[in-house]
Amino acid sequence: MQIFEKSTLVKCGRLSEGIYEMYLKTGAAEYAKPGQFVMVYPSDASTILPRPISICEVCEDTLRLVYRVQGKGTREFSLYKEGESVKVLGPIGNGFPVEEGRGRKSILIGGGIGVPPILELAKALKGEDTTILVGYRNSDMFLTEDFKKQAPLEVATEDGSVGVKGNVMDVIREKNLKCDVIFACGPMPMLRAIKKYAEETGIKAYISLEERMACGVGACLGCVCKTTKKDEHSHVNNARVCTEGPVFEAREVEI
């Protein structure tokens, strides 16, 4: 079930350099699962495409979105004030297969602006044997306090100011982290490294992909990724990230 409606911005703020959050009261919250995302529609008429933003947390009738100001659309969002009405469509996509983490040892990995959806996943897997592993550029981090409430937290920073110096894979090696399954969202180089690691070690990895989108509903075929199996829509090994994804088992995609 997807909802397209005017939501109400109930809370917003800045979390760190260029990273903002907004809490949207929307009917979409009722159906939202970890790893799904929403389309948020800028009101400026010169920005004609909605922005795909991952769901960081589902708080009853409200979705918490944490996003990076990247261009005109997200800059507009960052200037919104409480009480503003914001058009959203969602929830979109398949989300993380949470059941794959039950009764298993899992690592939940987030990098950069791929960090936010890890929070709702960590909440869904609370009490399971999970470790949260997040990577940032420097000590200007976000969401770490929220993560600590859910599960043990490991941090990598590029400049080494907090946690392990380097990226999330360096943490896995340095701390010798073991698991049965990985759930991950982040930049493509990180996802490629996780895919390679999962293939070498024979563990399952579910990775959430990012791609430029236009419609967000599976109609325009803008946001495809190469798949090893025939895709559901066009039967040409090009799955829609917005509809068949954004989460894929790493072995099923060529990235």
Added chain:
Amino acid sequence: MNTSVKIAGVEFKNPVTTASGTFGSGMEYSQFVDLSRLGAVTTKGVALTPWQGNPTIRVTEVYGGMLNAIGLQNPGIEVFCERDIPFLKKYDTKIIVNVCGKTVEEYVGVVEKLASQPVDMLEINVSCPNVKEGAIAFGQDAKALENITREIKKVAKQPVIMKLSPNVTRIADMARAAEAAGADAISLINTITGMKIDINRRKFVLANKTGGMSGPAIKPVAVRMVYECAQAVKIPIIGMGGIMNGEDAIEFILAGATMVAVGAANFTNPLATVEVIDGIERYMKEQNVADINELIGAVQ
């Protein structure tokens, strides 16, 4: 108040359809839009065999519009006939199937397969700027356009709309060529070829380097071209290019379009199609227009 229009003997309850490629076969939008409210659904281009399309990045936003270089990814005519047509037949709307190919034979092959299908019209895509072979090659040369139109008309069982490219010197010449070869209607404009460069990476944003521009920024170009074609030919015109609301649609109709298509606006607002219909009706009420047909080409 009458909003119905007729093209080549096919009656549409209102003059609004979807622009090919922006609406799939309606399935994805049907959860937000009652497809039965639309005059017609024009489907995403379908070829004889499945097409993979271009590498990503395939879409990017530009000021007041977007560029796309999807490259006509589609499942091929067989899947289309088994899955998409039966789906659309559940709704009280007309079906316009957009046809693409790399050679005249491929276009003709798709048109032949559609001959026995319950679809209302065919729209021939000779204007996609994003595939290397076929498509636009037929749409940028009047002789080639005339030839492919004739070949398709020989086998088509449904009325044929030739979709024209704006990426030509004189679009009216192309409209005349299509009419001379027996086209039942023309639709325009397809997207305008554009380019965007990422200045930080010093790279093309789109993997295909160029893409087709659509969205409200191209509307004045589209309106002008519809007007020029309306002056040049007698066959009906389906106008499109940046229609965001009812007022935009009326502009195309006054310029000479019998029908209009809503494209990129579906991305800006999933309800755009029905809001365009509502907007047209509102305009007619306010302006005391009893019949939409009075407005076609009524600009002075």
